[in-house]
Amino acid sequence: MIELQHITQEYDTADGKDKFFACKDVNVSIKPGEIFGIIGRSGAGKSTLVRCINLLNRPTSGTVIVDGKDLTKMSDEELRKERRQIGMIFQHFNLLSSRTVFDNVALPLELAGVSKADIRKKVEPLLELVGLTEHANKYPSQLSGGQKQRVGIARALSSDPKILLSDEATSALDPETTQATLQLLKKINQELGLTIVMITHEMDVVKQICHRVVVMNKGQVIEEGSVLDVFRDPKHEVTQAMLGTALAARTIPASMKEKIQKLMRGTDSKGRPMHLLRLTFVGSNTTEPVLSAACHKYDLDFNILLGQVDEVQGESYGTLTLVMMGEKDDYQAAVEFIKANNVKVEELSDVI
Numbered sequence: 001m002i003e004l005q006h007i008t009q010e011y012d013t014a015d016g017k018d019k020f021f022a023c024k025d026v027n028v029s030i031k032p033g034e035i036f037g038i039i040g041r042s043g044a045g046k047s048t049l050v051r052c053i054n055l056l057n058r059p060t061s062g063t064v065i066v067d068g069k070d071l072t073k074m075s076d077e078e079l080r081k082e083r084r085q086i087g088m089i090f091q092h093f094n095l096l097s098s099r100t101v102f103d104n105v106a107l108p109l110e111l112a113g114v115s116k117a118d119i120r121k122k123v124e125p126l127l128e129l130v131g132l133t134e135h136a137n138k139y140p141s142q143l144s145g146g147q148k149q150r151v152g153i154a155r156a157l158s159s160d161p162k163i164l165l166s167d168e169a170t171s172a173l174d175p176e177t178t179q180a181t182l183q184l185l186k187k188i189n190q191e192l193g194l195t196i197v198m199i200t201h202e203m204d205v206v207k208q209i210c211h212r213v214v215v216m217n218k219g220q221v222i223e224e225g226s227v228l229d230v231f232r233d234p235k236h237e238v239t240q241a242m243l244g245t246a247l248a249a250r251t252i253p254a255s256m257k258e259k260i261q262k263l264m265r266g267t268d269s270k271g272r273p274m275h276l277l278r279l280t281f282v283g284s285n286t287t288e289p290v291l292s293a294a295c296h297k298y299d300l301d302f303n304i305l306l307g308q309v310d311e312v313q314g315e316s317y318g319t320l321t322l323v324m325m326g327e328k329d330d331y332q333a334a335v336e337f338i339k340a341n342n343v344k345v346e347e348l349s350d351v352i
């Protein structure tokens with residue numbers, strides 16, 4: 001649906017002596033009907049990249065293909081037409097304060113020369129879809145943040161786009177309103193089949209509604225994949241830092257390290273060595289039966305030090321950091337058994 005190929009956006013540095021890359025050779029492919037997340041720290045190049053999709057931002061080099069058409073090769077007139085396929089919503093809503101809710105939603109249609117009767121036919125169902133029918137004659141100043149964003153969404157949908165770009169659309173909203181807005185976007189994605197591209201710094205937003213995600217850093221894509229894979233096993237340190245609390249259970253707190261080191265130097269009450277490891281699991285292969293089955297089978301004991309289970313779109317995933325006590329051969333056989341049950345095993349004894 002959207003192919004961003006080798007997108008580079010360069011600017012002159014403030015002193016004009018050098019080049020600065022807001023995006024550098026970025027390749028992203030977004031499928032029809034998916035909700036695609038773009039995350040990254042401030043200044044990573046997210047907005048620059050998303051604005052290339054409708055050429056609000058014309059990249060220094062690279063190709064933008066939307067629905068099979070190369071936007072970078074179009075005339076202004078052709079581009080204006082194509083842009084109607086691409087709606088956009090913003091963090092600060094960008095509504096016109098002198099226009100009512102109805103008139104804000106109607107604006108793109110007025111600009112396209114649609115007749116008054118047809119505008120009414122289009123706007124009324126949209127206001128119903130976003131739950132603003134009874135607020136149609138109010139002005140933006142009379143609305144809450146969530147209601148303003150609903151006007152923004154209805155306005156973006158007025159030209160029947162196939163794609164909706166969302167630049168931090170929930171960042172200015174409180175958690176409850178964020179939830180309601182995300183549910184609305186999900187409904188639009190499912191009922192209208194719209195492809196949605198979302199920039200966000202809120203990991204909960206990604207977890208709740210995105211199917212796939214790319215992580216940007218310093219103008220480049222550093223990680224991409226299904227949301228479940230990226231959250232379960234982030235590879236790049238920037239992703240790990242961004243997922244922060246979601247990964248707290250992976251990091252052994254400094255206060256525990258000394259205790260664990262002491263524990264690892266000793267043996268259990270039966271004189272058997274200790275083994276420190278971390279298990280990462282997804283979905284149906286819940287660790288408990290696998291772990292206890294392994295310990296029964298190979299005569300081991302275990303002690304859980306840290307653990308967390310989280311959920312991405314109904315799929316649970318999590319990590320357990322634990323100490324296993326048992327003879328070396330039994331322990332190694334147990335590790336193989338756990339791995340064979342699709343649980344990732346990382347041995348940490350040498351790390352701590």
Ligand SMILES: Nc1ncnc2c1ncn2[C@@H]1O[C@H](COP(=O)(O)OP(=O)(O)OP(=O)(O)O)[C@@H](O)[C@H]1O
Nearest residue numbers: 011012021022040041042043044045046047048049
């Ligand atoms: N017109 C411009 N001229 C010069 N530098 C720019 C211009 N537009 C953006 N930049 C710089 O490009 C970099 C990427 O900006 P961009 O807005 O794409 O980042 P972002 O990841 O969306 O950040 P944020 O989350 O803070 O919005 C930033 O360092 C920004 O200062």
